[in-house]
Amino acid sequence: MAKELTSRSENYSQWYQDLVIKADLAENSAVRGCMVIKPYGYAIWEKMQAELDRMFKETGHVNAYFPLFIPKSFFSKEADHVEGFAKECAVVTHYRLKNDEENGGVVVDPDAKLEEELIVRPTSETIIWNTYKNWIQSYRDLPILVNQWANVVRWEMRTRLFLRTAEFLWQEGHTAHATKDEAIEETEKIINVYADFAENFMAVPVVKGLKSANERFAGALETYSIEALMQDGKALQSGTSHFLGQNFAKAFDVTFATKEGKEDYVWATSWGVSTRLMGALIMAHSDDNGLVLPPKLAPYQVVIVPIYRKEEQLAEITEKVDEIIAKLKAKGISVKYDDRDTRKPGWKFAEYELKGVPVRLAMGPRDLENGTVEVARRDNLTKEVTSLDNIDEYVENLLEDIQQNIFKKAYDFRAENTRKADTWEEFKEILTTKGGFISAHWDGTPETEDLIKNETKATIRCMPLEYEEEEGKCIYSGKPSKRRVLFALAY
Amino acid sequence: MAKELTSRSENYSQWYQDLVIKADLAENSAVRGCMVIKPYGYAIWEKMQAELDRMFKETGHVNAYFPLFIPKSFFSKEADHVEGFAKECAVVTHYRLKNDEENGGVVVDPDAKLEEELIVRPTSETIIWNTYKNWIQSYRDLPILVNQWANVVRWEMRTRLFLRTAEFLWQEGHTAHATKDEAIEETEKIINVYADFAENFMAVPVVKGLKSANERFAGALETYSIEALMQDGKALQSGTSHFLGQNFAKAFDVTFATKEGKEDYVWATSWGVSTRLMGALIMAHSDDNGLVLPPKLAPYQVVIVPIYRKEEQLAEITEKVDEIIAKLKAKGISVKYDDRDTRKPGWKFAEYELKGVPVRLAMGPRDLENGTVEVARRDNLTKEVTSLDNIDEYVENLLEDIQQNIFKKAYDFRAENTRKADTWEEFKEILTTKGGFISAHWDGTPETEDLIKNETKATIRCMPLEYEEEEGKCIYSGKPSKRRVLFALAY
Numbered sequence: 001m002a003k004e005l006t007s008r009s010e011n012y013s014q015w016y017q018d019l020v021i022k023a024d025l026a027e028n029s030a031v032r033g034c035m036v037i038k039p040y041g042y043a044i045w046e047k048m049q050a051e052l053d054r055m056f057k058e059t060g061h062v063n064a065y066f067p068l069f070i071p072k073s074f075f076s077k078e079a080d081h082v083e084g085f086a087k088e089c090a091v092v093t094h095y096r097l098k099n100d101e102e103n104g105g106v107v108v109d110p111d112a113k114l115e116e117e118l119i120v121r122p123t124s125e126t127i128i129w130n131t132y133k134n135w136i137q138s139y140r141d142l143p144i145l146v147n148q149w150a151n152v153v154r155w156e157m158r159t160r161l162f163l164r165t166a167e168f169l170w171q172e173g174h175t176a177h178a179t180k181d182e183a184i185e186e187t188e189k190i191i192n193v194y195a196d197f198a199e200n201f202m203a204v205p206v207v208k209g210l211k212s213a214n215e216r217f218a219g220a221l222e223t224y225s226i227e228a229l230m231q232d233g234k235a236l237q238s239g240t241s242h243f244l245g246q247n248f249a250k251a252f253d254v255t256f257a258t259k260e261g262k263e264d265y266v267w268a269t270s271w272g273v274s275t276r277l278m279g280a281l282i283m284a285h286s287d288d289n290g291l292v293l294p295p296k297l298a299p300y301q302v303v304i305v306p307i308y309r310k311e312e313q314l315a316e317i318t319e320k321v322d323e324i325i326a327k328l329k330a331k332g333i334s335v336k337y338d339d340r341d342t343r344k345p346g347w348k349f350a351e352y353e354l355k356g357v358p359v360r361l362a363m364g365p366r367d368l369e370n371g372t373v374e375v376a377r378r379d380n381l382t383k384e385v386t387s388l389d390n391i392d393e394y395v396e397n398l399l400e401d402i403q404q405n406i407f408k409k410a411y412d413f414r415a416e417n418t419r420k421a422d423t424w425e426e427f428k429e430i431l432t433t434k435g436g437f438i439s440a441h442w443d444g445t446p447e448t449e450d451l452i453k454n455e456t457k458a459t460i461r462c463m464p465l466e467y468e469e470e471e472g473k474c475i476y477s478g479k480p481s482k483r484r485v486l487f488a489l490a491y
Numbered sequence: 492m493a494k495e496l497t498s499r500s501e502n503y504s505q506w507y508q509d510l511v512i513k514a515d516l517a518e519n520s521a522v523r524g525c526m527v528i529k530p531y532g533y534a535i536w537e538k539m540q541a542e543l544d545r546m547f548k549e550t551g552h553v554n555a556y557f558p559l560f561i562p563k564s565f566f567s568k569e570a571d572h573v574e575g576f577a578k579e580c581a582v583v584t585h586y587r588l589k590n591d592e593e594n595g596g597v598v599v600d601p602d603a604k605l606e607e608e609l610i611v612r613p614t615s616e617t618i619i620w621n622t623y624k625n626w627i628q629s630y631r632d633l634p635i636l637v638n639q640w641a642n643v644v645r646w647e648m649r650t651r652l653f654l655r656t657a658e659f660l661w662q663e664g665h666t667a668h669a670t671k672d673e674a675i676e677e678t679e680k681i682i683n684v685y686a687d688f689a690e691n692f693m694a695v696p697v698v699k700g701l702k703s704a705n706e707r708f709a710g711a712l713e714t715y716s717i718e719a720l721m722q723d724g725k726a727l728q729s730g731t732s733h734f735l736g737q738n739f740a741k742a743f744d745v746t747f748a749t750k751e752g753k754e755d756y757v758w759a760t761s762w763g764v765s766t767r768l769m770g771a772l773i774m775a776h777s778d779d780n781g782l783v784l785p786p787k788l789a790p791y792q793v794v795i796v797p798i799y800r801k802e803e804q805l806a807e808i809t810e811k812v813d814e815i816i817a818k819l820k821a822k823g824i825s826v827k828y829d830d831r832d833t834r835k836p837g838w839k840f841a842e843y844e845l846k847g848v849p850v851r852l853a854m855g856p857r858d859l860e861n862g863t864v865e866v867a868r869r870d871n872l873t874k875e876v877t878s879l880d881n882i883d884e885y886v887e888n889l890l891e892d893i894q895q896n897i898f899k900k901a902y903d904f905r906a907e908n909t910r911k912a913d914t915w916e917e918f919k920e921i922l923t924t925k926g927g928f929i930s931a932h933w934d935g936t937p938e939t940e941d942l943i944k945n946e947t948k949a950t951i952r953c954m955p956l957e958y959e960e961e962e963g964k965c966i967y968s969g970k971p972s973k974r975r976v977l978f979a980l981a982y
């Protein structure tokens with residue numbers, strides 16, 4: 001096979017890189033840290049977007065669009081935010097180029113210097129809250145439930161396709177509320193939407209939880225996240241929802257007249273998922289043969305390959321295949337028929353395996369005689385020959401089966417790789433020999449978390465929302481603790 | 492009415508500005524030249540995007556995503572392109588801020604200067620053709636039919652919401668072909684898609700034509716455009732499709748092995764429409780009462796307002812309205828039921844008139860008794876009372892009617908405002924007293940076009956694809972001409 005991948009056991013990180021490139025998902029561009037999302041990768045992202053957008057709208061949200069640029073001074077207005085964000089970013093200082101008379105080409109025109117530099121948005125809380133100031137006067141103007149699909153830029157020195165890139169695509173929700181309770185409810189509603197999407201569409205099981213103070217969003221009072229486990233035993237934060245309190249309202253002076261006629265600052269949330277989800281999707285399910293896609297997000301769910309020697313065989317097969325396609329499409333199943341004569345069936349089989357198409361149908365002259373078709377599933381690589389009668393229902397059920405099987409496999413993997421540690425020795429041993437999630441007691445202090453991180457690189461992924469109260473001792477400090485939290489090495 | 496607009500006859504430009512702001516479509520942001528697209532305006536843009544995206548996909552195109560930033564040197568590679576584009580643009584020179592120890596806040600870190608400046612894309616031909624270089628080796632890799640939905644930035648000194656903004660949203664198609672004919676066919680296919688969209692969804696009649704050399708895209712051999720006429724008699728270029736020849740392939744050294752085993756440069760097209768279409772949509776149909784939306788692009792096609800005195804009346808009305816909503820939704824009609832008790836019916840009527848909702852239903856106690864409902868259409872402001880029997884079919888037909896009526900009105904307006912001029916005096920008189928499209932002979936030289944523009948500000952909008960050969964004399968130079976072209980003042 002021409003496009004062989006490095007195996008996961010050999011070099012997991014190289015396997016990922018190979019897979020992203022060879023399955024035509026994305027590639028590095030001429031601009032350091034920025035990626036090109038190729039059509040096949042983008043088609044998956046579009047499916048994700050469509051589902052998420054539907055979920056946001058069903059929960060009462062609307063879309064809007066805010067400027068790409070943010071005046072530099074805006075970042076200084078919220079003290080924590082500037083610490084967390086304004087540093088590594090793309091800065092626009094000029095607005096014109098001019099011909100270089102001496103050397104040819106173009107140079108920056110020194111006469112076209114901006115009075116105030118503009119920052120390419122790394123996230124939009126500041127520009128949005130500066131806008132909300134004019135939208136909100138009274139409780140009647142609340143809540144504002146706005147989402148934006150956009151590109152953002154955070155200058156990164158070490159980048160990896162989808163997982164960490166200077167420019168990435170995301171959605172960022174920014175909501176404004178009259179009460180604290182309502183804002184917290186919104187924050188929680190969204191983390192549930194994210195978990196629902198991850199589990200039921202991406203087929204990636206996630207743990208919902210609260211971030212520790214160290215890992216919180218810059219400017220948030222509370223950050224909720226969903227955490228997924230990759231096949232190398234490392235965690236991947238897949239979505240975050242922040243309760244921002246009144247911090248941004250205070251920074252941008254956004255107040256409203258309450259029902260009772262008083263003046264109060266507005267309560268805020270923000271939340272986002274990004275093209276990083278593509279990384280999670282790829283790493284959670286794929287194998288040494290290539291991508292494994294959950295049917296609900298596959299650009300096409302079924303590929304049909306004709307097997308023939310002579311032209312007239314192809315014509316007969318195609319006639320039958322057209323019937324199958326019509327039946328499948330009537331069930332809302334997306335199908336690609338690859339009848340190219342420039343590639344052999346074996347090449348096509350390998351190609352669609354690499355690209356993770358959930359179901360492959362192959363039809364040859366013998367199938368035509370017998371009224372059968374060969375069905376191969378990508379998730380477990382099994383094949384069987386089945387009758388063409390009711391092929392639509394057969395495939396429909398199979399896709400459902402694959403969706404569930406992929407989830408179950410990831411769920412079982414996570415269950416096997418979530419371990420309790422009760423001593424520091426145990427913790428370190430699990431971390432170095434097995435990885436995965438480690439459930440352990442912690443004394444609740446940022447200092448201890450820092451010490452653990454410095455010694456092991458492990459961080460608290462979250463304090464799961466579902467947990468049991470349990471008396472215990474911090475694995476590091478030995479101080480008393482009332483609950484376990486989830487540690488892991490992380491992307 | 493609290494939100495009264497400036498009338499069109501009083502001040503057309505102010506009317507437009509008022510309308511965009513008061514109908515909650517968009518507003519200026521804190522960043523000069525950049526707009527905020529508000530939820531109601533964005534919902535219309537989303538409808539446009541969805542239809543266009545569907546049309547692109549039906550014609551074989553796929554989406555992808557390329558970087559926001561372009562290395563400065565890329566612009567120098569295509570000589571015409573740099574002249575046309577690289578000058579007024581946002582230049583990123585640094586990648587870090589740091590705390591300002593003396594004055595507080597943040598300043599640009601002088602140590603974080605980029606070796607080569609990055610330009611925020613004004614259009615993506617250069618970065619995309621630099622990428623295609625690696626995607627194309629042989630004729631088997633062609634055609635590439637890629638589209639991108641993205642934000643772009645062109646520094647503009649005088650901006651107007653939607654019509655001309657520093658940052659705007661658009662789609663840019665970039666295709667690569669093995670032959671000149673195929674590329675020209677693609678260029679024409681897309682201008683037909685744009686015209687289809689403008690006429691059948693936006694209800695805006697357009698003229699398809701070729702641009703003169705003066706008005707061509709920088710780097711194109713031929714630019715096709717669709718031109719629409721606004722109510723003030725000015726033309727608005729609403730979409731362009733460019734045949735780029737082999738210019739970008741030569742600039743970025745993109746060659747391919749032909750079927751015959753030779754080496755040749757790849758043929759290119761690019762094409763785009765932007766949020767400028769929002770401006771065309773607003774200006775083509777709206778009146779002094781507000782927005783008039785074609786049903787096919789309205790965020791909601793029907794609004795229902797209850798008219799009542801007592802709470803129990805509202806309950807009864809709502810029960811009946813719920814039945815209507817269910818029926819309408821079953822027909823795929825989008826409905827909003829505004830049962831807020833914080834606003835009076837009169838306020839709501841004015842609000843939805845301002846927002847251009849195509850159909851308004853109002854139901855009061857008497858309607859309830861009689862099994863009727865009051866139906867008001869936004870396009871011609873007529874009202875009638877109709878029976879609730881078959882209300883779904885009634886509304887469905889009405890929406891179709893409104894869509895066609897809006898188009899017809901714009902079509903008739905254009906017909907009345909397209910005039911032939913045969914002398915220079917006549918040309919100037921029509922231009923100053925009536926405006927509109929002027930069909931006139933032209934000697935075909937850029938020099939004459941420039942002279943006409945300098946004297947009157949009118950430009951050649953296009954050389955229509957549909958025309959009759961006709962011997963004549965250039966209205967300006969008197970030189971012989973074989974066909975008329977279309978002049979107008981333009982946005």
Ligand SMILES: [Zn+2]
Pocket residue numbers: 078079080081218219220247
């Ligand atoms: Zn803060």
Ligand SMILES: [Zn+2]
Pocket residue numbers: 569570571572709710711738
């Ligand atoms: Zn050129």
